[in-house]
Amino acid sequence: MIALLRYQAVLLLRSQRWLPPVLLYAGTVGISLDGQSQLGSQLGWNAAVSVPVLAWLTRSQLAAEPPAARACLAAAAGTRRPHHAALAVPLAVGLLLVLLAAAVSWPICRTPQGAAPVAVLGAGVAAGLVCVLTGSALGAAGSPPLVRTTAGGATALVIGSVLLLVLSASPANAAVRSAFSSGRTSADVPLLPLLAVLPLCAVCWWASARAAGRVGAATGRESG
Template identity: 75%
Template sequence: MSPLLRYYAALLLRSQRWLPPVLLYVGLVAISLDGQSLLGSQLGWNAAVLVPALAWLTRSLLAAEPPAARACLAAATGTRRPQYAALVVALCVGLSLVAVATAVSLPICRASENLPSVLGNGLATGLVCALTGSALGAAGSPPLVRTTAGAAGGLVVGSVLLLVVSASPANAAVRDAFSSDGADPRFPLVPLLVALPLAAACWWASARAADRVGAATGQEGG
């Protein structure tokens, strides 16, 4: 698995497809850092804007590989492992982004007296939103969604729904983060327990679809 992870990390770096989603995330975080926000609210914002950015990044990586290169990988390692490796690389980039945003926010934002709890809750919220954004990206990427127009529309609509619908784990976690500057900070345990199986299900569906495409391609080639 390690060679696959290195391969997809290098592919993402060389293709420069990481630039638009990363710049989107950096820009959205930067415009909110005015020095007046409370730390909990800022960490909630940092996590919320990760959902569309990471979904886009995931789609960019899964669509960056030429079909011939993916066929060679599938022949050498199987059809599912490359899909999982690409999803892991994109998720790690998303977690790194929210960690850097947290480090930048600490000296700028006003912290409450519950700094350890606020910081822990904020990082957990970032994890929830990273898992949610990864799930959306997996569901909106090849081989489940092949067309760019369909993927763009699905990612935009999906991001909005995940952030505004109260039943969404991302929405619930962000709401908890915005209220964590109070006297009783709330850890987003339930959103985290929902986001984990959601991401796992979307990753499995993506890998399963890659398996089917690989099998169909093999039959055509035979």
């Protein structure tokens, strides 16, 4: 599995498909750092931005591999393990982005009186984790092999990101609201959103890997 993760990481790096979503995240976070916002609000904003960014980055990863290379990898390691590795690499990149954004936001943003900066930071990072997992789930559901066309995938990611951030039943929405409230009152770690997003992400990963396995089996029968 380590070799597959390394392969997917090199594939993403060399394809340069990571540049647009990462630059979008860095630019959006950088513009919002004006030194006037409170730490919790800034971390909530950072977390919210990571949902569409992770969905985009995940789709970029899943669409980066040429069909011939995918077929060779499936013949050597199966279809589901490489697919899981392709989903794990963007997730790791998203976690790194959230941590870097939190590290930059901490010394710049204000912390309200009576609130522990470390507690607010921890709650904000936890909210970022929830949003990263949410974006990964959306990216898995809106990418090949479940959604193959570029137009369909882009539409699914845009609409899905808006709904996941707006609907109150969404774990991402609850986590972002928790982070914003941490900037004004006590810092509460979003445990319930985290517990809710884990099975959501697992189901989306399973469905995406299952579809990849079916596509690989059908391709093998056609080639045979």
